[in-house]
Amino acid sequence: MSILINNVLLNHEIVDILIEGNKIVKVEKNIDAVVDTLIDGTDKAVIPGLINAHTHAAMTLFRGFADDMKLEAWLSEKIWPNEANLTEEYVYWGTRLACLEMIKSGTTLFHDMYWHTDPTIQAVIDSGIRGVISSVLFDSSSEEQGAALRQVALETLKKQHLNNRIQISIGPHAIYTNSRSMLQWAKKTADENNLLIHIHLSETKTEVENAKSLLGCTPVEYLEKIGILGENVVAAHCVWLTDHDLELLAKRDVKVVHNPASNMKLSSGISFRYNDLKAAGLTIGLGTDGCSSSNNLDMIEAMKLASLLSKASSEDPTSMSVQETMNLATVNGAKIFNINAGRVEVGCLADLCLVDLKRPDMVPNHNFLSNLIYSSNGSCVDTMICDGQVVMDHRQVKDEQQILEQAALCAEKLFYKS
Numbered sequence: 001m002s003i004l005i006n007n008v009l010l011n012h013e014i015v016d017i018l019i020e021g022n023k024i025v026k027v028e029k030n031i032d033a034v035v036d037t038l039i040d041g042t043d044k045a046v047i048p049g050l051i052n053a054h055t056h057a058a059m060t061l062f063r064g065f066a067d068d069m070k071l072e073a074w075l076s077e078k079i080w081p082n083e084a085n086l087t088e089e090y091v092y093w094g095t096r097l098a099c100l101e102m103i104k105s106g107t108t109l110f111h112d113m114y115w116h117t118d119p120t121i122q123a124v125i126d127s128g129i130r131g132v133i134s135s136v137l138f139d140s141s142s143e144e145q146g147a148a149l150r151q152v153a154l155e156t157l158k159k160q161h162l163n164n165r166i167q168i169s170i171g172p173h174a175i176y177t178n179s180r181s182m183l184q185w186a187k188k189t190a191d192e193n194n195l196l197i198h199i200h201l202s203e204t205k206t207e208v209e210n211a212k213s214l215l216g217c218t219p220v221e222y223l224e225k226i227g228i229l230g231e232n233v234v235a236a237h238c239v240w241l242t243d244h245d246l247e248l249l250a251k252r253d254v255k256v257v258h259n260p261a262s263n264m265k266l267s268s269g270i271s272f273r274y275n276d277l278k279a280a281g282l283t284i285g286l287g288t289d290g291c292s293s294s295n296n297l298d299m300i301e302a303m304k305l306a307s308l309l310s311k312a313s314s315e316d317p318t319s320m321s322v323q324e325t326m327n328l329a330t331v332n333g334a335k336i337f338n339i340n341a342g343r344v345e346v347g348c349l350a351d352l353c354l355v356d357l358k359r360p361d362m363v364p365n366h367n368f369l370s371n372l373i374y375s376s377n378g379s380c381v382d383t384m385i386c387d388g389q390v391v392m393d394h395r396q397v398k399d400e401q402q403i404l405e406q407a408a409l410c411a412e413k414l415f416y417k418s
């Protein structure tokens, strides 16, 4: 399979891009090649596929179901009781809906943490994008549940070579939902199998206060004390970090994921220490979190929110420039998940999007990245290629109508008929 994209804007130049198999093999002017698929890039700009480093895909089914609540009550009253009724069918169609939305807004890879990984993996395979899938781990409700979830995580691990667009990670939900022995099991399993650990960390002030009173230290210090922190830890949120936490995260090269929409909506906090984390040399990715707390999976919107929030909270308008913001969602994500993507360059995976420039929010084009992040939103993505395959062509995606109908039906059955 080969694809040639003609006359597309890349940075400040009009170029052609040749894709063979799943790689970008040429980026230059006037490429002469006989290919299977020719794409006219006139009036389009090319960007790397965006990387959503923290979400819960099937929670699209919870979109708009429980808004305007505090995190602890929201989880215990609205989310967890309904998640107990999830079936494989619901998770499959919820994840298909998430993938459809991600495709239509430019995301080619997402990092998931959820229940029922088999249908999640199948939905990713059927959708054509990439997924790094963690089976969620919890043992705060009972030891039996913890043992059952460990078994699911081990079964999920066997799927890591099923498809080259699938990676598996290990997902202990948080320190307050997992015992010390569960966290240590997660660490051992991740290290033995060369996997990432996916965890919510220092998300709310309550989480930190509880850790201090129950454990005598911050959540980050606790993870250091019990030997969890390391370069394979992907820590979502990290809103409430002390200077010592920051030192520990930097020393252990922990990867941090900023989730601005969710942090604001759940009032988890607005003081994500972007400038301090950057100065300490940490790798920072960007995520939407699940649709129950961010309501959509639009990474272009997430970039805008991240940048504006950083400027507002630091009282510094130079904080998180457009290029830095773009890096969070592209090259930094690629570094976290150790894939050769996040750039449109020869040798990289062919994960890219063509963005429509003939829209009111893209005119005039003084600075394309500025228009993309500050002015537009995910609907500017016209065409997506992932792993060398066209997954969206002029906003047409395979199975779209069926996905919309089935996901709506599953949500109705989950909340109103079960």
Ligand SMILES: [Zn+2]
Pocket (backbone or CB within 6 Å): 054, 055, 056, 200, 236, 289, 290
């Ligand atoms: Zn989350």
